[in-house]
Amino acid sequence: MASKTNNLPANKIDWKEVSRLMLLSRALDDKEENELVPDKKVLYQFSARGHELAQIILGQYLTQSRDSASAYYRSRPLMLTLGLALEDAMAAPMGKSGSYSDGRDIGVVCNLPGNGGPTVLPMAGDVGSQYTPAIGWAQGIEYHRKTLGNEEYAGAISVILGGDGSVATNGFWSAITMATTLHLPVLFFIEDNGFGISVGSELQTPGANIANNLRSFKNLRIFDGDGTTPNDAAELIETSVSYVRDRKGPALIRLTVPRLNGHSYQDNQSYKDDELIKKEQKNDPLKKLKSFVVPKILSKEEWEKLEQETKSEVDRNAEKAWDREEPSTDKVTRFVKSDGVNGESETLQKVGGLRVDGYQRPDESEKTAPEKQRINIVEAVRRTLDVELHQNDRVIVFGEDVGEKGGVHAATMGLQNTHGDERVFDTSLSEEGIIGRAVGLAYSGLMPVAEIQFRKYADPATEQLKNCGTIRWRTANKFAAPMVVRMPGGFAKCGDPWHSESNEVFFSRMIGWSVAYPSNAEDAVGLLRSAMRGNDPVIFFEHRNLLDSKAARKPYPGDQYIVSFGKASHLKKGDDLTVITWGAMCERCIEAADNGGFSADIIDLRTLSPWDKEAVFESVKKTNRCLIVHEDTQTAGFGAEISSQITEELFKYLDAPVHRHTMPDIPMPYNVGLMNSVLPDSDSIEKLMNDLIKF
Missing domain, CATH: 3.40.50.970 (Thiamin diphosphate (ThDP)-binding fold, Pyr/PP domains)
Incomplete structure (x- = not known):
C-alpha cells in the first residue's frame, strides 16, 4: 500500500499541470457527451471520467525517449499528458483528416510516435491485445541495450495500461509469463474500475483483485492502492516506475478507480444501483484533486481560472477540428502495404522495421x-x-x-x-x-x-x-x-x-x-x-x-539470391492448357502432364499475396483453358479467387469452364489411405487435364 508521506511525490510532480490536464480531459468528455455526440459529430465515445488522475500522474514519470506505453481505448488522458495535440484528440473521434489515423479508426484508438519522447504503441479495439506487443518492445529495449550496445535504451521501460476486464485475456497471461521469465523492464498498469462493460471484476479474476492473485508470481513486484487520492497514487506510481527503471524486474500496479460514465456513451449503466453510483461519484478523483491542490498549491481563483481556460480551449479546438477537411476518399486504399514498388520512392513509416x-x-x-x-x-x-x-x-x-x-x-x-x-x-x-x-x-x-x-x-x-x-x-x-x-x-x-x-x-x-x-x-x-x-x-x-x-x-542458389514477391515461375511451358498451382501440388501437376503427354503451361505462383495475375492471364489468353490445383479445401479456397478473376476478365478467351481441383471440405484424415483418397494426385489431375483439353 502507498505511504501517507506527503513530501516525495508532491515535490516531484507539477500539480498545476496535473490539474490543467485533468480539467482539460474532463472538459473534453463533457463536450463530447453534451454536444458532439448528440449532434452526431462524434459517433463513438468512450469517456475516461474517473480514470484521468492515475494516467496523468503516470505520464509525468514517462520521461525517457525509448519509453513506451501500450494503452487502450480509455487512455486519452495519458495521451494528452504525453503531448497529443488537443485538436488531434478531438478531430479523431469526429473522423476528420490528420490526427493518428486520418479517419480510419475509432477516435480513441490512438498512437503516438515518440519524436524524442515516449512512444505510444498503436492501440487496438479488442481487449487485451495491447499486452504482448509491449513485451516485444521491452525485449527490444534490452536487445538494443545489451546486444547492440546502445546506451539510449538504458533505463527505458515499457508500460502496459489495461482495465480489470483485460486481466482475463490470453494476452495478459502470456505477457505476464514473458515479462517474469525474461526479467523484462515492464510495468503492468491496471486501472480497476470494477466492471468490464457490465460484468463485475469478481467474474474477471477470483476475488476481484488481480494484484492479490499474482503475489506468488516469481520475479513480479506487486503494488496495490487507490488511484483517486493524489498523493498516495503519485507515490505508488513513482515507486513502481522506479522499481522497473532500476532493473529490479517487472512490476504490476493495480489502482482502483471509479468509472463515472457507462462503458461508452450508449451504456446507461442500468446494471448499477443508485447506491453504487453515488459511491462512485463521491470517489471522483477530480474532487479529490481539487481538495488536494486548493489552496495549498493553487488558490481558489487560480483553479476556477483553469476550469474556464480549459473549457474555452476545448471549445476552440472542437471548432477547429470540425472545420478540418474530410479524409480523402482517393487515399483510403493507400498504406495497406509499403509503397515504393516499381522504382517509386517509398513513403517510409515513422516507427517500426529496419x-x-x-x-x-x-x-x-x-x-x-x-x-x-x-x-x-x-x-x-x-x-x-x-x-x-x-x-x-x-x-x-x-x-x-x-x-x-x-x-x-x-x-x-x-x-x-x-x-x-x-x-x-x-x-x-x-x-x-x-x-x-x-x-x-x-x-x-x-x-x-x-x-x-x-x-x-x-x-x-x-x-x-x-x-x-x-x-x-x-x-x-x-x-x-x-x-x-x-x-x-x-x-x-x-x-x-x-x-x-x-x-x-x-x-x-x-x-x-x-x-x-x-x-x-x-x-x-x-x-x-x-x-x-x-x-x-x-x-x-x-x-x-x-x-x-x-x-x-x-x-543452393547463392547468398545474394532473391525472389521478388508476386512473380510466378513457369514449371513447364505448353499451349493446350494452363495449370495454376503452388506448394506440394507442383510436383503432381508436372507428373500428370508428363504421364498424359499434354502440352501444359504449368505455373507455380510461389506467392499468393501478391499473386502474379499478369503471368496467369497471359497464359490463359494463350491456352484458353485453365485448371487450378491446390491442397486447401475447395469452398472459398484461394483457387476460387483466381477462378473468379479469370472468369470476370477473360471470359471471351475461355473455351472451357475454369476448373478447380482441391481437397473436399473436410479436415485432413490421419489414415494414409483416407488421406490419399482426398488429396489431388497425379492420376486425378491427369484425368481433369484430359477432360478440359477435350471439352
Whole structure:
C-alpha cells in the first residue's frame, strides 16, 4: 500500500499541470457527451471520467525517449499528458483528416510516435491485445541495450495500461509469463474500475483483485492502492516506475478507480444501483484533486481560472477540428502495404522495421549462383537464416523449440550455438505471445523471424496476426511491423486435422500480409531472403511433405539470391492448357502432364499475396483453358479467387469452364489411405487435364 508521506511525490510532480490536464480531459468528455455526440459529430465515445488522475500522474514519470506505453481505448488522458495535440484528440473521434489515423479508426484508438519522447504503441479495439506487443518492445529495449550496445535504451521501460476486464485475456497471461521469465523492464498498469462493460471484476479474476492473485508470481513486484487520492497514487506510481527503471524486474500496479460514465456513451449503466453510483461519484478523483491542490498549491481563483481556460480551449479546438477537411476518399486504399514498388520512392513509416534507422538492403540478385550439391528445403531455410543472421545484427529468430533442439523440423539446427541465445531463442508455448512479441520487436526496429510449429497452431494468434497486418493502414503509415512468420503445414507421411492443415487462403485474404509458398529449395532461399529484407509482414509457408522431398531439392542458389514477391515461375511451358498451382501440388501437376503427354503451361505462383495475375492471364489468353490445383479445401479456397478473376476478365478467351481441383471440405484424415483418397494426385489431375483439353 502507498505511504501517507506527503513530501516525495508532491515535490516531484507539477500539480498545476496535473490539474490543467485533468480539467482539460474532463472538459473534453463533457463536450463530447453534451454536444458532439448528440449532434452526431462524434459517433463513438468512450469517456475516461474517473480514470484521468492515475494516467496523468503516470505520464509525468514517462520521461525517457525509448519509453513506451501500450494503452487502450480509455487512455486519452495519458495521451494528452504525453503531448497529443488537443485538436488531434478531438478531430479523431469526429473522423476528420490528420490526427493518428486520418479517419480510419475509432477516435480513441490512438498512437503516438515518440519524436524524442515516449512512444505510444498503436492501440487496438479488442481487449487485451495491447499486452504482448509491449513485451516485444521491452525485449527490444534490452536487445538494443545489451546486444547492440546502445546506451539510449538504458533505463527505458515499457508500460502496459489495461482495465480489470483485460486481466482475463490470453494476452495478459502470456505477457505476464514473458515479462517474469525474461526479467523484462515492464510495468503492468491496471486501472480497476470494477466492471468490464457490465460484468463485475469478481467474474474477471477470483476475488476481484488481480494484484492479490499474482503475489506468488516469481520475479513480479506487486503494488496495490487507490488511484483517486493524489498523493498516495503519485507515490505508488513513482515507486513502481522506479522499481522497473532500476532493473529490479517487472512490476504490476493495480489502482482502483471509479468509472463515472457507462462503458461508452450508449451504456446507461442500468446494471448499477443508485447506491453504487453515488459511491462512485463521491470517489471522483477530480474532487479529490481539487481538495488536494486548493489552496495549498493553487488558490481558489487560480483553479476556477483553469476550469474556464480549459473549457474555452476545448471549445476552440472542437471548432477547429470540425472545420478540418474530410479524409480523402482517393487515399483510403493507400498504406495497406509499403509503397515504393516499381522504382517509386517509398513513403517510409515513422516507427517500426529496419528502414526507419537507415537499413540498406545488401547486394542481391534474381540470378542464381548455384552450388553443385542439391539441398532440401529444411537446409535451404536453415542456411538462409544463418546468412541473414550473420549479415544483419537486427535479425532475431525465435519460437517453440527453435533453440537447442533446432526446431521440430530441424530448420534452426545449430543457429543458437552460432549466434547466441539472445538472437536465436525458445519461447513459452503461447502463439499469441510469439506473434504479439514479434510485433513489439518490429516496432523497436528489429527484424523478428518467428516460427509457429504447425499451421493449425497459429489459430490462437489470430488476433495479433490480423492486428499486425492492419497497423500501417490504421495508423496512416505512422507505424509498421515488418516481420516473417515461418509456418509449416500440409500433409506429410500421414495426415491429421492438427498438424496437416493447409488453409493458406486465410492468410491470403488477411489485410496487410504477404504470403510466400515455395515448392522447392531454390525458391525457399530467394523468398525467405526477400521477406527478411522487406518492409511488410510475411507468412512464409513451409510444406511438410516438401521439407525433405527429393523433387523439391535444388542447389543452393547463392547468398545474394532473391525472389521478388508476386512473380510466378513457369514449371513447364505448353499451349493446350494452363495449370495454376503452388506448394506440394507442383510436383503432381508436372507428373500428370508428363504421364498424359499434354502440352501444359504449368505455373507455380510461389506467392499468393501478391499473386502474379499478369503471368496467369497471359497464359490463359494463350491456352484458353485453365485448371487450378491446390491442397486447401475447395469452398472459398484461394483457387476460387483466381477462378473468379479469370472468369470476370477473360471470359471471351475461355473455351472451357475454369476448373478447380482441391481437397473436399473436410479436415485432413490421419489414415494414409483416407488421406490419399482426398488429396489431388497425379492420376486425378491427369484425368481433369484430359477432360478440359477435350471439352
